[in-house]
Amino acid sequence: LHRQAVVEAESRQQQLTKPVGALGDLERLAIRLAGMQGKPCPQAERVAIAVFAADHGVAAEGVSAYPQAVTAQMIANFANGGAAISVAARALDARLRVYNLGTVTELAPLPGVESCVIAPQSGNLACEPAMTPAQLARAMAVGRQAVIQASADQPLDLFIGGEMGIGNTTSATALAAALLEQPAVTLAGPGTGLDSAGILHKVAVIERALALHQPRVEQPLELLRCLGGFEIAALCGAYLHCGQQGVPVLVDGFICTVAAMIACRLQPQLSDWLIFSHCSAEPGYAQLLDNLPSWPLLDLGLRLGEGSGAAVAVPLIRMACTLHAQMATFDEAAVSGATA
Amino acid sequence: LHRQAVVEAESRQQQLTKPVGALGDLERLAIRLAGMQGKPCPQAERVAIAVFAADHGVAAEGVSAYPQAVTAQMIANFANGGAAISVAARALDARLRVYNLGTVTELAPLPGVESCVIAPQSGNLACEPAMTPAQLARAMAVGRQAVIQASADQPLDLFIGGEMGIGNTTSATALAAALLEQPAVTLAGPGTGLDSAGILHKVAVIERALALHQPRVEQPLELLRCLGGFEIAALCGAYLHCGQQGVPVLVDGFICTVAAMIACRLQPQLSDWLIFSHCSAEPGYAQLLDNLPSWPLLDLGLRLGEGSGAAVAVPLIRMACTLHAQMATFDEAAVSGATA
The missing domain is CATH 3.40.50.10210 (Nicotinate-nucleotide-dimethylbenzimidazole phosphoribosyltransferase (CobT), large domain)
Known part of the structure; x- marks a missing residue:
């Protein structure tokens, strides 16, 4: 498994415009697959x-x-x-x-x-x-x-x-x-x-x-x-x-x-x-x-x-990858983060 | 709900090349949607x-x-x-x-x-x-x-x-x-x-x-x-x-x-x-x-x-509809049914 890709994928999930963890298993799937495929944005097309x-x-x-x-x-x-x-x-x-x-x-x-x-x-x-x-x-x-x-x-x-x-x-x-x-x-x-x-x-x-x-x-x-x-x-x-x-x-x-x-x-x-x-x-x-x-x-x-x-x-799994790759980050979308 | 479409969809599910019920919730989904849409082969495209x-x-x-x-x-x-x-x-x-x-x-x-x-x-x-x-x-x-x-x-x-x-x-x-x-x-x-x-x-x-x-x-x-x-x-x-x-x-x-x-x-x-x-x-x-x-x-x-x-x-839901519509029946595929 590619540790660096996991870290990057986890970091990306933290920045996407949703409460952290709100996409549940889909987040974990994207992160696991990132580790397997060695890229921060994995795919399940082929x-x-x-x-x-x-x-x-x-x-x-x-x-x-x-x-x-x-x-x-x-x-x-x-x-x-x-x-x-x-x-x-x-x-x-x-x-x-x-x-x-x-x-x-x-x-x-x-x-x-x-x-x-x-x-x-x-x-x-x-x-x-x-x-x-x-x-x-x-x-x-x-x-x-x-x-x-x-x-x-x-x-x-x-x-x-x-x-x-x-x-x-x-x-x-x-x-x-x-x-x-x-x-x-x-x-x-x-x-x-x-x-x-x-x-x-x-x-x-x-x-x-x-x-x-x-x-x-x-x-x-x-x-x-x-x-x-x-x-x-x-x-x-x-x-x-x-x-x-x-x-x-x-x-x-x-x-x-x-x-x-x-x-x-x-x-x-x-x-x-x-x-x-x-x-x-x-x-x-x-x-x-x-x-x-x-x-x-x-x-x-x-x-x-x-x-x-x-x-x-x-x-x-495809949806998990697409959401992971295509959602905007808080910065990109100028959305405020959690106050707590 | 369209009762006739439900009956036809149920009958179709009985004939598809798989043990009856083996597609679980996907079978029930296709049958329910048939009743809602009033056609034996429903869809979820639009x-x-x-x-x-x-x-x-x-x-x-x-x-x-x-x-x-x-x-x-x-x-x-x-x-x-x-x-x-x-x-x-x-x-x-x-x-x-x-x-x-x-x-x-x-x-x-x-x-x-x-x-x-x-x-x-x-x-x-x-x-x-x-x-x-x-x-x-x-x-x-x-x-x-x-x-x-x-x-x-x-x-x-x-x-x-x-x-x-x-x-x-x-x-x-x-x-x-x-x-x-x-x-x-x-x-x-x-x-x-x-x-x-x-x-x-x-x-x-x-x-x-x-x-x-x-x-x-x-x-x-x-x-x-x-x-x-x-x-x-x-x-x-x-x-x-x-x-x-x-x-x-x-x-x-x-x-x-x-x-x-x-x-x-x-x-x-x-x-x-x-x-x-x-x-x-x-x-x-x-x-x-x-x-x-x-x-x-x-x-x-x-x-x-x-x-x-x-x-x-x-x-x-799309997969449930596609399987329901496109799978072959036992007759079409010349597959033997259950012996019991």
Whole structure:
């Protein structure tokens, strides 16, 4: 982080024609982003969105309200511009790339979709590790490569990762349970729409996985390998590379936040580069909150994934930057300061 | 409200390629706005912002951290494009008009500022009614006229009212205390930046006003006349006209919400037309929350006024409309629905 830019941005906020602090989180956002970007007036115009998609072996346990074919179908929907993240990316003029890390239904080449297939699906984490060490490394490399590719298009003001994968809240919840050392029942939720019996079944599946792998929080990479999925590993790899390259990250909801927490275990300084976009409606998110380095911007009951909640927060960050850059100072506007 | 548009918008939300409800408040927003605008795919492109500014006699009691001259100085800042609401209006491509209802420092004509001066300031509500009946009527008419003027420019998707007036959180807090029948001490806050001694003094001033006027919640207009201010009355008039004309209103923070609550006492059906934009950081807002017909969209610790918090929420509403209109349906995208 650039200390001097933070100092200059803070000083600028003190001089703008408003009571100090009156723009609340928008002031803090502009100042944080100034530190990340190394300039007193940061911006959030050049945004890249990478959506990582993959199927999960654990879907065989019946842990999702949707059939597994939906992962591939949604990749096509991303490509055709009909998914929430496609619509949001257009509205934001953000570059969207989709990374297919492996689906049970094979996909023909699609525009805007990079084929990085590792396997048709990850291993069923209730019975075996989700990934081999080689698969984990490949998945993380896809994430890293996505950031490199996005940065090659244009210097990035903000990176957004998204995910799609039927069964992936089961994987993320297992990871969260291991990371927070909490029982699965305090974290598991409906995902795309399980009823309460479905949630109890999901809890049992996660408990089997935790009992099988005995994950240790001190071994985040091993934890990710056993309980994760290709797209969650790719998100980890992408976030780690953003931290190394100094690219600000806007983190989406439950699954992305779990990926970010694992990445922070691997590289604690990464947390300086993370902006949390929204509180997911997935119940487990409430348990994550206390462990986040900063508070999410929005709380709109979103639980879609794809990076959609992060995309929704982009206009807010742009507004924070625009206000910070364009408001007049007390001197410029000849407005009197506080008398107290 | 247009019931048929609501039904069609709800039905559309059920068909979009996402789990039902996964876009949370954004879904509800699009559906509500469909009902207000009478079309299944609403929009929030054409936004008008009217900022009402006026000085308050109660400023003589020393209830603000800023000198009274700041009201007029800020009107000039609005006109010159340096204030938060000026910057936000530009960023949103929204039409901003400022209505000067009277300032202690006289103002020369300014571009974008309508001179509607009623008096240099309202009466000091701690000693006398803030307005005469004639002044109250004139101030409310300015608000009504502002909506007519904005609607004449273009058909409005959304109306935003804002306010500026040194001392006006004292007035709004007195109104809130009377409306909620709560003691001033549970509602009063720092406004633009009082310290705790300043807040206690403000409480005492408000208590004097309440003891003097003995406001009755069944007489909202009389309450507004005794404890309000020109700009708060103008907001009431504007909101009432929006309700009558079927123009959706995006309500700003503490002061605007108090004005909206008074307007709803006068015309209960108005509440159907109100979208609350954000939870103000002014402590009294927490007391208003339980009395609002719907929950505010944002909670960013904003406490600037001017309509700025409402402006910050506009991109979110636009995103809700864009997602609602442009996402593919399950049929269009050939995506499988839920199996459960």
